[in-house]
Amino acid sequence: MSEQLLNSFLDQVTSRNPGEKEFHQSVYEVARSLLPFLEQQPKYKKAKILERLVEPERIIIFRITWDDDQGEVRVNRGYRVQMNSAIGPYKGGLRFHPSVNLGVMKFLAFEQVFKNSLTTLPLGGGKGGADFDPRGKSDQEVMRFCQAFMNELYRHIGPDTDVPAGDIGVGSREIGYLFGQYRKISNAFTGVLTGKGWNWGGSLMRPEATGYGVVYFLQEMLKARGEDLQGKTITVSGYGNVGSYFIQKACQCGARVITIADENGYVYAPEGIDGEKFEYLRDLWAVHRRPAQDFGKEFGLKWVEGRRPWEVPCDIAVPTATQNELELDDARNLINNGCRCVVEAANMPCSPDAVDMLQDAGLLFAPGKAANAGGVAVSGLEMCQNSQHYCWSAEEVDCKLQQIMKKIHEQCVTFGSRGNSVNYVDGANIAGFVKVADAMLAQGII
Ligand SMILES: NC(=O)C1=CN([C@@H]2O[C@H](COP(=O)(O)OP(=O)(O)OC[C@H]3O[C@@H](n4cnc5c(N)ncnc54)[C@H](O)[C@@H]3O)[C@@H](O)[C@H]2O)C=CC1
Numbered sequence: 504m505s506e507q508l509l510n511s512f513l514d515q516v517t518s519r520n521p522g523e524k525e526f527h528q529s530v531y532e533v534a535r536s537l538l539p540f541l542e543q544q545p546k547y548k549k550a551k552i553l554e555r556l557v558e559p560e561r562i563i564i565f566r567i568t569w570d571d572d573q574g575e576v577r578v579n580r581g582y583r584v585q586m587n588s589a590i591g592p593y594k595g596g597l598r599f600h601p602s603v604n605l606g607v608m609k610f611l612a613f614e615q616v617f618k619n620s621l622t623t624l625p626l627g628g629g630k631g632g633a634d635f636d637p638r639g640k641s642d643q644e645v646m647r648f649c650q651a652f653m654n655e656l657y658r659h660i661g662p663d664t665d666v667p668a669g670d671i672g673v674g675s676r677e678i679g680y681l682f683g684q685y686r687k688i689s690n691a692f693t694g695v696l697t698g699k700g701w702n703w704g705g706s707l708m709r710p711e712a713t714g715y716g717v718v719y720f721l722q723e724m725l726k727a728r729g730e731d732l733q734g735k736t737i738t739v740s741g742y743g744n745v746g747s748y749f750i751q752k753a754c755q756c757g758a759r760v761i762t763i764a765d766e767n768g769y770v771y772a773p774e775g776i777d778g779e780k781f782e783y784l785r786d787l788w789a790v791h792r793r794p795a796q797d798f799g800k801e802f803g804l805k806w807v808e809g810r811r812p813w814e815v816p817c818d819i820a821v822p823t824a825t826q827n828e829l830e831l832d833d834a835r836n837l838i839n840n841g842c843r844c845v846v847e848a849a850n851m852p853c854s855p856d857a858v859d860m861l862q863d864a865g866l867l868f869a870p871g872k873a874a875n876a877g878g879v880a881v882s883g884l885e886m887c888q889n890s891q892h893y894c895w896s897a898e899e900v901d902c903k904l905q906q907i908m909k910k911i912h913e914q915c916v917t918f919g920s921r922g923n924s925v926n927y928v929d930g931a932n933i934a935g936f937v938k939v940a941d942a943m944l945a946q947g948i949i
């Protein structure tokens with residue numbers, strides 16, 4: 504592929520979407536895989552599929568007004584980016600975090616289109632959220648915020664239109680308040696959100712699904728190299744929904760997870776995180792929204808201020824927190840310390856130069872859109888159960904999740920095999936693209 508072609512495409516995207524640096528980054532990563540493939544596929548080029556994919560079908564931006572416990576009026580900004588619905592209703596999480604802006608929402612929605620396509624389920628891609636920080640807020644404040652958010656969002660979503668779920672800062676508590684308000688306003692009990700409590704329409708295994716799915720994908724990658732997780736040391740960053748259930752399943756499979764982190768530093772747990780340490784950790788963020796340092800204090804573990812866990816020697820590194828949390832220097836540290844595999848459990852946690860360095864050094868590298876797709880896959884299964892007014896056992900859901908992660912791995916191998924190795928980034932991008940692109944071709948110029 505000529506660099507010129509890539510640069511000219513990216514220039515167009517950048518000038519049409521000024522200042523949205525995370526969105527530019529995610530488009531760059533996908534375009535690098537796709538442009539050489541498109542050269543061999545004139546039907547997609549002629550229909551300008553890639554140009555259409557980078558343009559959201561619809562963006563909703565809205566004001567959220569609520570009052571805090573002191574009676575002061577607060578104003579936040581809410582978003583829903585409905586990126587692509589060619590293969591199913593828009594589907595993707597809601598993020599409540601002060602860093603949320605349009606560029607972050609668009610990158611997440613763009614990634615979601617490819618990820619959802621890889622799940623093998625009929626799910627379009629979308630993402631939403633607000634620049635609201637649930638940390639330090641009372642339950643009552645979070646409830647009032649969620650109700651105010653839904654007062655606007657409800658008119659844009661529906662079980663066959665757009666089905667939001669959780670992401671950073673949106674867990675079971677927030678989904679509960681959002682669902683309650685939707686049900687009240689619309690006078691309908693429908694599968695309009697996923698991640699619901701199991702006794703009011705949720706799927707068993709949805710809380711565990713993203714983290715467990717990452718482990719299942721990692722196992723497939725290792726299996727392809729004749730290895731397994733037994734005895735491997737793993738460094739992890741975030742310990743929220745994705746991080747904590749990743750840790751649980753990785754430990755069950757015989758690995759030892761030796762770090763957790765947040766934006767202020769990391770905790771080193773050389774003996775691993777299981778048993779009572781895991782029980783404590785599971786609630787630390789999910790329930791209490793407390794910093795990583797509390798975990799160190801509770802168990803007398805070393806706290807390393809202002810540094811990232813990627814400097815700790817490990818076999819496998821799994822960023823589970825947020826975008827660009829693993830950069831070039833971190834990649835260099837990992838390589839120098841003998842790490843052999845990096846799996847993105849968060850969305851776009853590795854910067855592009857870090858990804859290049861890791862791949863050039865021959866490490867196994869899994870992109871988030873493949874490795875973390877288990878969460879949205881089980882959300883898709885929650886939608887199936889809701890539409891049948893039925894619910895499957897945890898074993899049934901877990902079994903389907905394992906099958907889906909295996910199929911995602913197979914698709915990456917099909918489209919990403921390069922001689923004796925697999926480029927999982929290319930594989931995931933091309934496989935995710937083809938299904939959506941074919942649906943767009945079939946449905947005409949709309
Ligand atoms: N929840 C889900 O089902 C899915 C989540 N993801 C992605 O996984 C990542 C984590 O999401 P969740 O676990 O759901 O969120 P969460 O809110 O449950 O946990 C977030 C974790 O990241 C840490 N964190 C937040 N901002 C940070 C920052 N700036 N620097 C370092 N650490 C930070 C928090 O301390 C916490 O440990 C995100 O990238 C999300 O988009 C991807 C697929 C599905």
Ligand SMILES: O=C(O)CCC(=O)C(=O)O
Pocket residue numbers: 594595596597615618666667668669670697850875876878879880882
């Ligand atoms: O379960 C879902 O719908 C969304 C999960 C999500 O936000 C993600 O895959 O990044």
